Amino acid sequence: MRNQSLPRYLTVVAICLAIIAVALYLSLTNGTFDMSVLEVVKTLLRIDQDEAHVMVVFEFRLPRIVLGALVGFALGAAGAVIQGITRNGLADPGILGINAGAGMAIVLFMLLFQGTMQQTGWLAVLTMPMFGLVGGLIAVALIYLFAMHGGRLDTQRLILVGIAIASGFSAITMYVSLKMNPNDFEMAVAWLAGSLHSANWKFVVTVLPWLILLLPILMFRAHILDLFQMAEDSVRSLGVSVEREKNVLLLCSIGLVSASVSVAGSISFVGLIAPHLARRLVGIQHLRIIPISGLIGTALVMIGDFIGKTVFAPAELAVGIVISVIGVPYYVYLLMRSNKRK
Template sequence: MKKRLIIVSIITSLLLVAVFFLAVSWGSNTIAFPDIVKTLMGDGTPLQEVTIFDIRLPRIIVAMIVACCLSTAGCILQSVTRNELAEPGMIGINAGAALAVVFLISYGQTSYYDKMGDMALFMMPIVAIIGALLSGGLIYRLSYKKGVSPTRLILTGIGVNVGINAVISLYQLNMSKGDYNQVLTWISGSLWGSSWKFFFLITPLVLIFLGLVIWKAKILDVLDLGDEIAIGLGVKVEKERKTLFFYAIALAALATSVAGNIAFLGLLGPHIARRLGGPVHRRQIPLAALVSCIIIILADSISRNVFSPIEIPVGITISIIGVPYFIYLMMKE
């Protein structure tokens, strides 16, 4: 098993490097691979340096941070609910964060990220976490009945997700056409406008929560065995479930604050990682992050270039892959 994990890790890492270079190269201004290496080493032309360091590289790095957040949140939710179909986009966590950020970016604004003030930009992660916590708290409270049933948590989350998306749709009806189009693109999941500001804004918090999740990896392994066994092993199930649920909410909110509502990424990464590396979370979480990074970078490259000059939100491209896989899992279950 250990040998297989090493081989899988090497292959996925090489795939990530290949997809990274493809994303840096592919665009309206195509850059050859040797020129990418030269530019990264500080020997590129001014145009190549601007294209890579100011436009493409921050977008790719932010995409990777988002992938790590959503895949880790998916790993947590699938263990906490003991349901393979759980992911932050499906049970209303992303929607709660999205609703809060939609209020922020549309309040008194006539434009999008390009003219959004630094203070509003700084507030986005905070507002997203508040929105996600409110929706997550509502889901947890509605599903609580002498403890939280994993199945009830999932079904309640789906209902809350539908309700929040309906509120977002109603709110959009009162927007101007320009604001409506911009917010619609954002809630569909988009990396447009990503910059180094976004990276420095959320990375410290992301690293803290990822560290906390890895620290709780053994608890996640025990929760996978069921409540009775977990209690028998001395785990305070309700307390740990609340704590881990909070970590999942925070990570999903941070991702949503800079990339909008990207669904299914928290489903695809953990599932593929579980199949490749097994259910132990110390292995699954890093592998799920690698797989999700490959998916989002490749999907974003396709979204940017296939229908150029029109750019499709990356969330739509990922959903095209995710929906058939979700249906397959649902039929299997």
């Protein structure tokens, strides 16, 4: 069965990579300053030394594209893991309040260090994900506190608790941001919308190690996520330390989400849509769901960012808003479908 499904899996990978390649082409060649494919290739190969071309490609477009790809992959993979742990297809880092918790901690970081360090400097971009991790952990701790029933995580309460926690963190974030000076407040508001506008190579270097370190751990434990689809007692009878594995998987997922939020703000619904599409395309094995979900997340963020910066030009719409326009109806559709099944 696995061998029979391998060609399908490889086909899906090829299609995802083709869509990402098209998004890459569009993002590199289109914008306020249009460039031909030949000009882009010559600039990338350093054949064309035109300063305007070099600046547009290497300082503005390429870091934004790479950062969007990394953030999309991280959010898609994290969403697949969180849905696997909770056995809830409506679970998403944004809906559960993990994004909001990480965002609150990072806005607090901005407030505490405003005027004392450059927030796009190395010290800031390396420190912000750690603040985000703490905020994400606080959100998860609150989820466990209020969604636990009879010593186990109640998946029915999970969504309601997550929405409440997200609303609470968002309110705190808004209060904290109002304490900032006007310049920092504008930056915080733009960042909270989920924007890649300020993308640079420092942000890429900051988020990349989190992916390199945490994704292999998730892939190595993908078979555990398959077991989690059974009853917990059955999983325990197989000798699996359920709580320890949940903690490791959750911690890795929160790390990916926190790193993403620290450099791109709160981009919701990627972790909801990507795993659903991945399961429909490649089945229920998480060893395949996680990478496909990551590739779909990459495509969503890259296409969403391209739409946001071109369709509404000269104004620019944050990628988080573009994806939310798609994500909200999709979430309502999933909610209605789950209610019909009951």
